[in-house]
Amino acid sequence: MTQQLEDALRTAFRAKAAQIPSVPPPLRLDALPDHGRPDPRRTPWGSPGRRRLLAGLGAAAAVTAVAIGTVVASSSAPHRPGQGTRPAGTLPAYYVALTNHGPRASFHTIAVVRSSRTGAVLASLQAPAPYRDFVGVSGAADDRTFVLEASNWQRNSLNPHVRFYLLRITPGATQPAGRASLRGLDLRLPSPYNAIRAMALSPDGHSLAVVAYPVAAVHDPGTPDPTRIIVYDLATGSSRTWTDQDCRDNCSPAGNLAGNFTMDTIGWTADGGHLGFALLTGASGQVQFRLLNVRADGGSVLAGSQPVPLRAAPGVLGGVNPRAAIWGASLLTPAGNAVIIDASNAQSNAQPWPPQTLLQYSARTGALQAVLGQRPTTPGNAAIEVLWSSPDGSTLLVTGLHGKDSAGVLHRGRYTAIPWSGQLLSAAW
Amino acid sequence: MAWLPGRPAAQPADTQTAAAAVTALYEQTAVSLIRLAYVILSDRQAAEDVVQDAFCNLYRRFDRLTDSETLARYVRASVINGCRSALRRRAVRSRKVLYELPGASPEAAVLGREERADLIRAVEQLPQRQREALVLRFYLDLPDDEIAGLMHIRPVTVRSTIHRALDALGQTMKEGS
Numbered sequence: 001m002t003q004q005l006e007d008a009l010r011t012a013f014r015a016k017a018a019q020i021p022s023v024p025p026p027l028r029l030d031a032l033p034d035h036g037r038p039d040p041r042r043t044p045w046g047s048p049g050r051r052r053l054l055a056g057l058g059a060a061a062a063v064t065a066v067a068i069g070t071v072v073a074s075s076s077a078p079h080r081p082g083q084g085t086r087p088a089g090t091l092p093a094y095y096v097a098l099t100n101h102g103p104r105a106s107f108h109t110i111a112v113v114r115s116s117r118t119g120a121v122l123a124s125l126q127a128p129a130p131y132r133d134f135v136g137v138s139g140a141a142d143d144r145t146f147v148l149e150a151s152n153w154q155r156n157s158l159n160p161h162v163r164f165y166l167l168r169i170t171p172g173a174t175q176p177a178g179r180a181s182l183r184g185l186d187l188r189l190p191s192p193y194n195a196i197r198a199m200a201l202s203p204d205g206h207s208l209a210v211v212a213y214p215v216a217a218v219h220d221p222g223t224p225d226p227t228r229i230i231v232y233d234l235a236t237g238s239s240r241t242w243t244d245q246d247c248r249d250n251c252s253p254a255g256n257l258a259g260n261f262t263m264d265t266i267g268w269t270a271d272g273g274h275l276g277f278a279l280l281t282g283a284s285g286q287v288q289f290r291l292l293n294v295r296a297d298g299g300s301v302l303a304g305s306q307p308v309p310l311r312a313a314p315g316v317l318g319g320v321n322p323r324a325a326i327w328g329a330s331l332l333t334p335a336g337n338a339v340i341i342d343a344s345n346a347q348s349n350a351q352p353w354p355p356q357t358l359l360q361y362s363a364r365t366g367a368l369q370a371v372l373g374q375r376p377t378t379p380g381n382a383a384i385e386v387l388w389s390s391p392d393g394s395t396l397l398v399t400g401l402h403g404k405d406s407a408g409v410l411h412r413g414r415y416t417a418i419p420w421s422g423q424l425l426s427a428a429w
Numbered sequence: 430m431a432w433l434p435g436r437p438a439a440q441p442a443d444t445q446t447a448a449a450a451v452t453a454l455y456e457q458t459a460v461s462l463i464r465l466a467y468v469i470l471s472d473r474q475a476a477e478d479v480v481q482d483a484f485c486n487l488y489r490r491f492d493r494l495t496d497s498e499t500l501a502r503y504v505r506a507s508v509i510n511g512c513r514s515a516l517r518r519r520a521v522r523s524r525k526v527l528y529e530l531p532g533a534s535p536e537a538a539v540l541g542r543e544e545r546a547d548l549i550r551a552v553e554q555l556p557q558r559q560r561e562a563l564v565l566r567f568y569l570d571l572p573d574d575e576i577a578g579l580m581h582i583r584p585v586t587v588r589s590t591i592h593r594a595l596d597a598l599g600q601t602m603k604e605g606s
Contacts, residue, residue: 005599006567012548013568016471017464024459025477027452027484174478 026093026115026171091116091388091397091409092143094169097427098134101126109133109425111148113169113180116429119419122171123180127151131163136196137428140205141270141334144169146428147185147201147208147234153215160194160215163187164208166234186237189230192216197227198265202272203334208232209266209275209294229266229277229301231294240298242305244279267332268294270391276332276339276363277305286323289330289339291363308339309366316368318345318354328356328383332363333393339363340393342384344377353377356384358401358410360393372410373401388429397429447491454500455484462508469512469564471553479511509561509579516557551601559594566591 093116101110101124111134113122127134127150136149146167153160164185173179185208192214199210213227229242266277275292279301290305298304310322317325328342339361345354358372375384387407388397399407399420407420459480466476487494487504494500552560558580565576566587573584580587 002595002599005595005602008544008548009552009563009567009598012545012552013468013564015545016549017468017568020460020464020467020473020476022460024455024463024480027455027459027481176474 023118023120025120026118090390091395092139092141092429093117094122094143094171095388095427095429096137096139096146096148096167098137098425100423100425109135111137111167113167115171122169123176125167125180125182128165128182128184131161136199137426138199138201138208139428140201141203142205143429145201145205147199148182149196149199151195153195162189162194162196164232185232185234187232187234187239188237190241193228198277200266200268200275202268203270204272206234207272207294208234209268211266211277229275229292231275231298240296242292242298242301244301265329265331267389268334269332269336270334274332274336276308276330276336278327278330278341279305287325287327287330288323289332289341289361291332291336308361308363310339310341310361311366311368313368316359316371317343317357320345322359322361329385331386331389333389333391335391335393337363338369338393340372340386340389340396342386358384358386358398370413372396372413373398373415375401375403385426387427447488450500451484451488451491454487454504458501458504459484462505465505465564465569466508466512468568469509469561470515471549472515475515476512479508479515482511483507506579509565513557513561548598548602551598554601555594555597559590559597562587562590563594563598 097112098109099112100107111125131150132152134148135151139146148165151160151162164187166183169180193212195215197211209231230239232239275294279288279290289308292305296304312321325343330341342358344356355374356377357374360370384400386398395411405422408415408417462480463476466479470476483504486507565571573587576587577584
């Protein structure tokens with residue numbers, strides 16, 4: 001009986017232990033447990049002053065932890081948006097993934113906050129009623145501040161409603177409910193604009209740039225003034241708008257040309273002074289990459305921006321100018337030094353189709369700097385997307401480069417796959 | 430630069446060395462330690478907190494602990510002490526589980542779910558010291574002298590504690606069947 005009981009105990013203990021996942025939560029040397037303790041002075045941490053000191057040590061510790069990681073993640077220490085304390089080339093410590101949730105027939109898209117290092121879930125958020133899904137997300141430079149776009153869009157709906165929410169995460173909070181806070185933002189889209197093609201939160205987390213369009217314009221190309229860039233001040237809700245009304249070539253800021261979900265295909269420079277965006281010219285079918293001076297008061301998107309003169313390179317995109325290629329994603333690096341585009345040669349109808357190529361151009365000269373990757377273009381495959389760039393573009397987080405439902409970190413030509421699934425629609429770091 | 434009372438100011442290099450070593454050890458051992466704490470506490474969030482605290486403690490005392498074996502021993506003892514404190518406080522509130530539970534393990538398949546749950550419930554009814562001794566013996570498979578060291582009792586007391594715990598468990602299970 002005793003031997004039986006001992007064996008049963010071993011089995012029961014191991015079975016119970018197996019309920020713990022094999023990936024631990026992130027180590028929080030900086031996040032000291034203030035909550036849920038009767039008297040903080042009795043914690044092993046001693047006085048609050050000591051806790052403050054240790055928070056500083058924890059910051060250094062986390063930075064070091066980053067350096068030894070395979071897929072690097074930045075410090076989990078608290079810092080302010082725009083401070084730029086993250087070591088160059090390291091992924092922010094946390095990201096927000098838009099994830100399918102629920103039965104296949106009626107799933108919603110929720111926002112899931114995860115650790116970049118371990119994938120551990122910090123919080124899951126559903127779009128507040130009456131909105132159905134989170135369909136867009138963008139992050140500030142501090143890896144704690146995000147803006148989510150909620151929508152009640154449904155198939156064939158011409159009149160969806162959109163609302164933006166500010167998401168702040170506090171990874172060290174002991175209570176799960178304290179790890180993420182969601183606050184509705186009082187940002188209004190001017191009528192008839194009711195959909196977003198691209199969005200980007202400024203590095204300091206103070207401004208939100210969106211490429212907005214009226215859904216009706218998709219169904220009725222005759223709708224005037226189809227697309228505009230709006231930059232909101234999150235604190236006041238005020239906005240400045242750049243329109244394309246003086247564009248004789250029926251052009252429009254393009255935003256995300258490839259996917260249905262709103263992404264950071266417009267990008268801020270780290271100083272918050274410029275916004276990089278793709279401009280689709282309807283008549284000629286060409287694309288320009290332009291830099292918009294965001295400190296101006298708004299007005300004409302053409303007058304307010306300068307084109308980056310992307311140049312053709314031998315052997316790349318069939319030798320055609322990238323302006324004449326089909327673009328998927330495009331992104332200005334935060335340092336403003338480079339433009340990353342995913343493009344394929346539109347001049348060919350040959351089978352197999354020309355490959356999608358991820359390219360890096362100098363934002364100053366327009367010269368090709370690097371061919372970052374390539375994949376076959378096959379029907380049904382999603383385009384390559386660039387979800388995050390280090391300041392100088394030397395590290396990118398890309399999806400789709402190695403097939404459908406793939407994602408990885410691309411660092412100086414080396415690709416490191418990260419866990420990804422078809423349930424993840426988009427993500428922001 | 431600030432410093433801990435009674436401790437020389439931390440140099441950046443030392444700080445980074447300590448952080449790297451503690452983080453590396455965390456990556457190697459955190460899962461097994463969280464599982465150990467979970468078996469003792471039956472509360473996953475509390476188990477994770479205990480392990481976090483243990484590693485923070487380790488980081489604070491890093492300069493007094495030299496080799497990796499010492500570090501591992503220290504952090505395991507710290508986890509067990511932390512579990513003991515948590516059980517004493519038992520102010521651990523029920524918290525929302527953030528991680529998805531994995532599927533049933535092979536062990537779980539061998540032992541019936543209900544029988545296993547009954548046994549775990551019976552263990553949870555035991556006095557704290559008996560429960561701790563059972564976990565150290567039958568989960569970690571530690572010898573008497575090591576259990577004695579961790580529990581600050583004599584080896585002979587370990588044996589008697591485990592014996593009494595098994596008797597009590599056997600009785601409980603017999604009554605329940």
